[in-house]
Amino acid sequence: DGGITQSPKYLFRKEGQNVTLSCEQNLNHDAMYWYRQDPGQGLRLIYYSQIVNDFQKGDIAEGYSVSREKKESFPLTVTSAQKNPTAFYLCASRRLVQDSSNEKLFFGSGTQLSVL
């Protein structure tokens, strides 16, 4: 089945620790995105990548880092610099086209990160 796989489903971080959230897609989508979701605040964009080996900061990139070494994979590292990391993290992907249309965005099932 084609889709977006996020792992782990639950993750715990200790003080001063970096943790990495995995996101893999087999949809052959060009663009991948990381969102953070806090209760009552909707989705906020952390980072996105439209092509391999390139990525852009979103609205709340501080304390996070990403890489895009393969088209299928877009891991997110939550660094110790992120002082309030507890949130639900969502990975998404979509095709990109250069015409005026807009391809649909598909989401993974999310990772809940909590601080110990």
Added chain:
Amino acid sequence: QKEVEQDPGPLSVPEGAIVSLNCTYSNSAFQYFMWYRQYSRKGPELLMYTYSSGNKEDGRFTAQVDKSSKYISLFIRDSQPSDSATYLCAMTLSGGYNKLIFGAGTRLAVHP
């Protein structure tokens, strides 16, 4: 002011009711409008997708876009307990490289 405003609710309705969910936005250049449904601790799933103004119907769901008022709506007819979820509106500019802007989401509870 946020680009997209959405009442977070919660909205509680009896089974069988007609539900109206709404978003307003400030950027008149938005062209694509979406509604996502998100069950608790799951990823959002695309429910409705519309381009520009007008209505779109899919089963019990109808999406409306009024660009003159910068207002979009999602109607759910004959609501079911399984419709209990958070509904997120999203919108974007024309052109495939633009980011989606999301509303905060409205939590809906349909009770038997």
